[in-house]
Amino acid sequence: MTFSPLLRFAGLCLLAISSAQAAVPAHYIVFERDAQGRAEPVFYTQVQLADGQHDRAGALAVERGVERIAYRALRNGAKSAMAYEARQANFLRAEFARDPRYGDGTIESHPLLRDPHRAFVVRVPLADADAIEFGEGAGRTAQRFDLRALALDASRLRLAATTVSAGVSGAVGDKALNSANRLDILVLGDGYTAAEQSLFAEHAAALKTAMFQVSPYKEYQSFVNWQAGFVASGQSGADHPPYQAGCTGTNCCADSAARSDPRAGRFVATALDATFCTSQIHRLLTARSSKVMxxxxxxxxxxxxxxxxxxxxxxxxxxxxxxxxxxxxxxxIAIHEFGHSFHGLADEYETPYPGFPACSDVGGSVPCEANVTNQSNASLVKWRSWFTPGLPIPTPDGTAGTGLFEGARYRSAGMYRPVDASCLMRALGTSFCPVCRQEYVRKLYRGGFGSPAAGIDLIEPGSESPVPSATVNYVRGSTRRFSTRLLRPGAGTLGVQWYLDGVAIPGATSPSYDFVQTATTPATRTLELRVTDRTAFVQPSMAGDLLRHQRRWTIRVGNAARTLAQVR
Structure with missing residues (x-):
């Protein structure tokens, strides 16, 4: 028996309201925006989300170059109290090794370029919305979309024929264990025919190897779900517009570097429209964002x-x-760009970029990214706890260690970086400096990248037994086990300690603890588990509470007969 999209929509709504399972039925809608900023739905489907938190307002950190698109969920005509936000990257980054043939990692960069497709995704639980409304903006009026109508019209939307990716490889971490407590990275392929699925799997595996041999990705790979999704294309490769001086279209390339392109003039039909020479930059290889999403x-x-x-x-x-x-x-290229899009880092090289938005750690409303600063007072530099002892501040070029080196964020003077040359945000093929490495770890715990909204928890949510939210009725003289499952980095140690009424319990340093009390008093106890990541990648003075997680249980102590009565 088959059901109409509308009946399926209604059934999933009931499931979303009544089901206690972890997965949340949700709308998944891809929008493209026109020059006036108005949204057009181009793809619709219904999915199961791990926790339904992706679009909750506040779940996403502010990112430079990324627009936060506010919307309201409506159900039966009433707007939800919860605010939602989608995000759209307005710009493309074009940063490449100057000469990859000889291992020259010096970055050749171009100004940020407007993304020609301007797409974004809305992921909102079915139980929260049968319609959504985007707010008014500069030069545009509010837009409302009936999601029931979209469900009925899904097959007629412009990208309805887009192939939804099929799984190829498993997670780096353990996706089945707790996807809602991981950074989920999805690798998609374009330009792979149906006969080349194994080749895509090889390329995805090679990318995973390259990324997770870099610190701190390597040490925190257990915090990541790495999924590879295969999308079949009609032909192999990408478009290669041929060189043509003065070209302004998409079928030719004005960049003189295209003269040496061995595939110049080749155009192919691929699932995600991959093409070189986007915005007339030969090496700028892009895919259509709406099709990717x-x-x-x-x-x-x-x-x-x-x-x-x-x-x-x-x-x-x-x-x-x-x-x-x-x-x-x-x-x-991908690893450097991940430093921008996930860590939130700035470029540390000095190539001039006229008109790039200013920042300041001395004064003003826009502070600088974590790895750059215009503050030269040693006692006020935000990464001062990383300074190598004895280094002069500011620090002369050519000096080893972490200090304050002038030249960063497209300026040769007045802006500083943490190390001289050996950082991936300054040159490809190197490693992340201590400050950039620290920011990745802090971001994992701070959140703001989607779900989990509040960051990754060292104590796996949902693994607690008994559940901490309810008072535990305990029979005096019995043994009651309290347990959790911990998420451990691949390096360093976790500090694990149980506390009873605020006092550390000697020797209680495992994920579980057996509580026993023979006395009638105290009648109410508080049991707490505290877990701390003792990583050397984050300076204690810059950690705050990010690396400490806890659970707390209230225990009511009683005799057997009285406790059974309480349970009833």
Whole structure:
């Protein structure tokens, strides 16, 4: 028996309201925006989300170059009290190794470029909405979309034929264990035919290897779900517009670097429209963002997307997601761009960028990114706890260690970086400096990248036994076990300690604790588990409470007969 989309919609709504299972039925809608900023739905489906938190307002951190699109969920005509936000990257980043043939990691960059497709995704639980409304903005009026009508019209939307990705490889961490407590990275492929699925799996595996050999990704890989989703294309590769001086269209390339393109003039039909020479920059390899987001519906819990393109020519892009070609050096582009899109880092090189938005840690409303500053007073520099003892501040070029080196964020003077040259945000093929490495770990715990909204928890949510939210009725003289499951980084140690009424219990340093009390008093006890990541990647003075997580239980002590009566 088959059901109409509207009946399926209603059934899923009832399931969302009544079911106690972890997965949340949700709408998944891809929108494109026109020049006036008005949204057009181009793809609709219904999915199961791990916790339904992706679009909750406040779940996403403010990112430079990313617009937060506010909307309200409506149900039976009433607006929900909960505010929602989608996000849209307005710009593309074009940053490449100057000469990847000889391992020259010096970054050749271009100004931020407007994303020509301006797409975003709305993920909202069915139980919360049968309609959504985008607010008014500069030069545009509010827009309301009936999600029941979209469900009926899904097959007629412009990208309805987009193939939803199929799984290829499992997670780096343990997705089945608790996807709602992980950073979910989805790798999609473009330019792979149905016969090339195994090749895509190889390329995705090579990218995973390249990324997780970099610190701190390597040490925190257990915090990541890495999924590879295959999308079949009609032909292999990407478009290669041929060189033509003065070109302004999409069928030719004005960048003189296109003269040496071995595939110049080749155009192919691919699922995600991968093409070189976006915005007339030969190495700027992009895919159509709306098609990428539609294909990603096969893994709807994604927090970040990376697209690998089956093409040997060097190229890639950054933005709302990273794109890279199959060239052996292109993975470094994706890793550098992840430093922007996830860590929230600034470029540390000095190539001039006229008109780039200013920042200041001395005064003003826009503070600088974590790895750059215009503050030269040693006692006020935000990463001063990382300073190598004895280094002069500011620090002369050529000096080893962490200090304050002048030249960063597209300026040769007045802006500073933590190390001289060995940082991935200054040159490809190096490693992250201590400050950039620290920011990745802090971001994992701070959240703001989607779900979990409040960051990753060292105590796996839902693993607690008994549940901490209810008072535990305890029979005096019995043994009651309290337990949790912990999420452990691949390096360093976790500090685990149980407390009873605020006092540390000697020797209670495992994920479980057996509570026993023979006395009648105290009649109410408080049991607490505190877990701390003791990583050396984060300075204690810059950690705050991010690395400490806890659970607390209230225990009511009673005799057997009285406790049974309380339970009834």
């Amino acid at each position: 539609a294909a990603a519906a096969g893994f709807p819990d994604w927090d970040k997307i990376i697209v690998t393109v089956n093409d040997p020519v060097y190229g890639g892009a950054g933005g709302s997601y990273a794109v890279l070609s199959a060239h052996s050096s292109a993975a470094l």
